[in-house]
Amino acid sequence: MPTDLLHGLNKQQREAVETVNGPVLIVAGPGSGKTRVITNRIAYLVKVCGVAPYRIGAVTFTNKAARELRERLEPMLGHQAQELTATTFHSFCALVLRKDGHHLGLDKSFAIYDSADQLSLIKRAMKEVDVDAKQFTPGAIQSAISSAKNQLIGVEGFGLNKQNYFDEIVHRVYERYDALLAQSMALDFDDLLFKSHTLFDKFPEVAAKYQERYVHFMIDEFQDTNVTQYAIARLITQKYRNLCVVGDPDQSIYSWRHADIRNILSFKSDFPEAKVIALEENYRSTQTILEAAQRLIEPNKQRVEKALYTKNDRGVPIIVKESYNEQEEAQYVVKEIERLSRQGYRKSDIAVMYRVNAQSRALEEACMRYGMPYLLVGTVRFYQRQEVKDLTAYLRLLENPSDDVSFLRVCNVPTRGIGQRTLDDLQRLARDQNMSMYAAIEMLAGDKDQPLSTVAPLPARSLTALRGFRDLIAGIAEECRTLSLVDTIDLVLKKSGYKDYIQNEADGGDERWENLLEFRNTANEFRDIAPDEALTAFLEQVSLVNDTDNVGAKSDTITLITLHQAKGLEYPVVFIVGMEEGTLPHIRSLTDPEEMEEERRLAYVGVTRAKKLLYLTRVFRRGFQGVSEPKIPSRFLADIPKELTSGSQSDLKQQSFASRAPGWSTPGGQSSRPSISAPSVRIEHSGPEPTRTKISSNSPQQPQQPQRPGQSEAPKTAALKTGDRVRHKKFGEGIVTGTKPTGADLEVTVAFKDGAGVKRLLLSFAPLEKAE
DNA sequence: GCGCTTTGATTTTTT
DNA sequence: ATCAAAGCGC
Numbered sequence: 001m002p003t004d005l006l007h008g009l010n011k012q013q014r015e016a017v018e019t020v021n022g023p024v025l026i027v028a029g030p031g032s033g034k035t036r037v038i039t040n041r042i043a044y045l046v047k048v049c050g051v052a053p054y055r056i057g058a059v060t061f062t063n064k065a066a067r068e069l070r071e072r073l074e075p076m077l078g079h080q081a082q083e084l085t086a087t088t089f090h091s092f093c094a095l096v097l098r099k100d101g102h103h104l105g106l107d108k109s110f111a112i113y114d115s116a117d118q119l120s121l122i123k124r125a126m127k128e129v130d131v132d133a134k135q136f137t138p139g140a141i142q143s144a145i146s147s148a149k150n151q152l153i154g155v156e157g158f159g160l161n162k163q164n165y166f167d168e169i170v171h172r173v174y175e176r177y178d179a180l181l182a183q184s185m186a187l188d189f190d191d192l193l194f195k196s197h198t199l200f201d202k203f204p205e206v207a208a209k210y211q212e213r214y215v216h217f218m219i220d221e222f223q224d225t226n227v228t229q230y231a232i233a234r235l236i237t238q239k240y241r242n243l244c245v246v247g248d249p250d251q252s253i254y255s256w257r258h259a260d261i262r263n264i265l266s267f268k269s270d271f272p273e274a275k276v277i278a279l280e281e282n283y284r285s286t287q288t289i290l291e292a293a294q295r296l297i298e299p300n301k302q303r304v305e306k307a308l309y310t311k312n313d314r315g316v317p318i319i320v321k322e323s324y325n326e327q328e329e330a331q332y333v334v335k336e337i338e339r340l341s342r343q344g345y346r347k348s349d350i351a352v353m354y355r356v357n358a359q360s361r362a363l364e365e366a367c368m369r370y371g372m373p374y375l376l377v378g379t380v381r382f383y384q385r386q387e388v389k390d391l392t393a394y395l396r397l398l399e400n401p402s403d404d405v406s407f408l409r410v411c412n413v414p415t416r417g418i419g420q421r422t423l424d425d426l427q428r429l430a431r432d433q434n435m436s437m438y439a440a441i442e443m444l445a446g447d448k449d450q451p452l453s454t455v456a457p458l459p460a461r462s463l464t465a466l467r468g469f470r471d472l473i474a475g476i477a478e479e480c481r482t483l484s485l486v487d488t489i490d491l492v493l494k495k496s497g498y499k500d501y502i503q504n505e506a507d508g509g510d511e512r513w514e515n516l517l518e519f520r521n522t523a524n525e526f527r528d529i530a531p532d533e534a535l536t537a538f539l540e541q542v543s544l545v546n547d548t549d550n551v552g553a554k555s556d557t558i559t560l561i562t563l564h565q566a567k568g569l570e571y572p573v574v575f576i577v578g579m580e581e582g583t584l585p586h587i588r589s590l591t592d593p594e595e596m597e598e599e600r601r602l603a604y605v606g607v608t609r610a611k612k613l614l615y616l617t618r619v620f621r622r623g624f625q626g627v628s629e630p631k632i633p634s635r636f637l638a639d640i641p642k643e644l645t646s647g648s649q650s651d652l653k654q655q656s657f658a659s660r661a662p663g664w665s666t667p668g669g670q671s672s673r674p675s676i677s678a679p680s681v682r683i684e685h686s687g688p689e690p691t692r693t694k695i696s697s698n699s700p701q702q703p704q705q706p707q708r709p710g711q712s713e714a715p716k717t718a719a720l721k722t723g724d725r726v727r728h729k730k731f732g733e734g735i736v737t738g739t740k741p742t743g744a745d746l747e748v749t750v751a752f753k754d755g756a757g758v759k760r761l762l763l764s765f766a767p768l769e770k771a772e
Numbered sequence: 773g774c775g776c777t778t779t780g781a782t783t784t785t786t787t
Numbered sequence: 788a789t790c791a792a793a794g795c796g797c
Contacts, residue, residue, distance in 0.1 A: 623788095625788060625789085626788045626789095627788095
């Protein structure tokens with residue numbers, strides 16, 4: 001029975017599964033069965049070697065990867081899978097710090113700041129140390145600080161090694177920023193890693209505990225780890241040295257997030273006894289696609305040669321298509337997908353990939369125009385929406401009133417007479433007293449006794465307003481102690497006046513209210529957890545797991561996705577759009593050879609996602625921020641040999657639209673009928689979309705149904721479906737253009753007449769009626 | 773202190 | 788084009 005775990009594996013894969021003792025480096029080419037090796041290796045540790053799942057840690061880079069790992073191990077290990085640690089690096093560190101952070105003086109209820117929170121605190125720090133935001137953009141400073149923390153450089157270290165004036169400035173901000181974080185009892189994403197490292201480094205007894213626990217440790221996507229992450233892994237595995245890292249340097253696409261490809265080299269020197277295993281057989285793609293990929297990646301200087309090969313068929317040529325502009329490009333893609341559908345491909349077999357999210361727009365519009373159902377992965381995250389962040393800020397304050405970022409975010413939303421002037425005064429006071437803003441109010445106005453007005457006299461009116469907010473938070477915090485999470489949310493919404501504010505005052509109020517209800521819905525999942533722990537757990541999920549998980553939505557749709565997000569996925573048919581200089585090598589990478597190599601790897605990642613059919617499209621003109629600019633073909637197109645391609649490929653130096661060859665050629669006019677394989681990867685849904693105007697994701701339950709407004713169908717059941725005409729109490733008549741199950745509810749997207757626009761509504765809440 | 777209008781930056785990718 | 792911060796009148 002245990003041999004099942006080795007069955008069907010090639011020699012190298014088998015070796016990777018069986019090598020459980022000592023350090024291992026697995027270099028896994030695209031489509032080489034990496035995920036299977038990782039899961040089987042863990043199962044092998046448990047089932048064959050008798051290692052307790054509790055003693056195995058596996059960290060991944062994204063939530064998606066972590067979830068997939070757990071899902072695959074579930075059927076193999078059964079209930080034992082629960083004991084396993086399989087999570088992202090950041091979640092892992094958050095866990096460690098909640099448990100043992102007290103050694104560093106960390107309060108258990110620390111808040112976690114995302115990039116937006118981080119930026120706002122950096123802006124504040126800049127103001128406080130007199131750094132002009134015009135001269136030094138907050139973004140640049142944020143990136144510098146983040147980069148330092150991800151390279152294990154703390155404030156002190158940074159101060160010792162300043163190279164120039166900019167470093168000088170960054171250092172000043174860094175110092176103040178860290179102080180503000182401490183005062184707010186908050187950690188940013190980078191701190192989760194950095195502080196965990198400090199904890200293990202400075203407290204050997206804590207490190208020892210984790211070394212003993214994680215006898216076996218694995219890192220997936222090792223090429224995307226940064227220096228700090230790798231250092232943490234080294235500290236944890238110091239004792240048993242059972243560290244297994246898996247990665248592919250050619251797929252390293254996160255250096256901008258401070259991932260350091262050199263970790264792979266360091267690994268070899270840190271663990272000289274490491275066994276190196278290369279997985280070079282590709283099971284995914286046709287020979288044509290694999291060869292194109294190799295020719296594409298070859299020009300990179302910083303790489304280790306790999307000899308990828310496949311036993312798959314030669315397949316059909318790669319199709320290169322030129323269009324005039326992005327609208328035409330999108331139209332071509334949609335039309336081509338319709339044609340493939342008629343040939344028997346399922347829409348879920350097909351993905352359209354692009355460099356930047358902005359490119360999805362033209363594609364979405366084309367999909368909507370032609371009634372092509374699509375799933376937009378990523379984009380503006382659910383938890384990033386204003387109203388959701390506001391509510392989250394209230395909840396964070398209940399847990400940790402010192403959280404200044406959250407305090408500033410909502411203390412005057414809805415308005416309560418706490419204006420800029422008051423906040424400036426309060427901030428100055430807080431800074432003088434070295435305390436959080438909330439604490440400063442306590443000091444000023446804590447008791448009904450005389451305020452300590454000698455310190456910094458505030459106008460009585462301001463004081464009253466501040467005290468009012470303090471009382472609001474303290475009151476809710478007191479009252480919610482015994483309440484369920486959902487009840488707490490209701491209490492916050494009501495008492496803070498936020499509900500009234502959204503419903504009556506804010507623009508786009510109805511949609512935003514629906515979003516809050518959806519947020520409330522996710523809180524429902526925590527109903528089985530004790531009230532005092534539920535809030536902490538919920539907030540942690542909100543900060544670290546930003547993709548909501550809509551497994552229910554299993555409709556037949558095409559996928560629109562960025563190249564970055566596509567890593568690790570595979571599709572029978574892949575379109576990569578925007579193969580132009582300045583788009584696919586991105587404009588910001590044109591001058592830096594290292595960044596250019598990363599762009600090339602990104603293209604490589606895209607190409608290697610394809611199993612059967614690959615389309616590369618480019619345009620002559622592309623609109624950017626309103627203006628249309630001429631574009632020349634991506635250098636990457638020229639690196640793919642002509643013999644491997646077909647399609648309307650004009651001379652690559654040609655720029656004029658007139659040079660466009662007419663028509664398109666079909667993929668393989670030969671006998672080979674495309675095989676219709678199931679998509680082997682589940683896509684996470686990005687969650688419902690932000691407050692913007694257009695429909696977000698358009699995934700009808702009735703797959704093949706065209707969604708053009710006006711085509712209504714005979715009504716069947718009570719539930720609404722695409723094409724139904726409906727009436728809304730406020731918005732009037734409209735047509736359902738999409739539906740999506742969310743939990744027990746159904747989210748319907750409705751296009752209303754009379755300029756009311758497109759709205760997303762939850763069926764159970766929205767006053768919707770079926771119309772004739 | 774608040775809300776409106778103008779201005780300026782913004783967009784690469786994500787934990 | 789879109790959205791956040793800054794400026795200005797109430």
